[in-house]
Amino acid sequence: MHLSYLCSWTAEPNLNTNHLFLQAANYLNIKGLLDLTCRTVADMIKGKTPEEIRKTFNIKNDFTPEEEEEVRRENQWAFE
Known part of the structure; x- marks a missing residue:
């Protein structure tokens, strides 16, 4: 994977891409x-x-x- 792609990916994160990379990195054990x-x-x-996090x-x-x-x-x- 090219470093420039990772740099642009972290600058403008996309939730679907984040999830995919997170799962792949975890599964492949790429620290x-x-x-x-x-x-x-x-x-x-x-x-x-x-x-905002929920959204x-x-x-x-x-x-x-x-409950909330x-x-x-x-x-x-955590709320202070």
């Missing part, structure tokens, strides 16, 4: 690529609210308001 893909996904999450990764919020409040209480430090 450098796995580290890069994990860092790219972490950068996609960094600084976002839970709602980015197309995750349905299946918590009831009560309980999670927030248990993990208060």
Whole structure:
């Protein structure tokens, strides 16, 4: 794989490509690529609210308001 492709891939991450590379790197046990893909996904999450993360990764919020409040209480430090 050419380095310029990886550089452009990390500059403009695409969720489908990220998922594919992440799975391939994990399956093939390619540590450098796995580290890069994990860092790219972490950068996609960094600084976002839970709602923004759900939208980015197309995750349905299946918590009831009560369950969500309980999670927030248990993990208060993460919301400060």
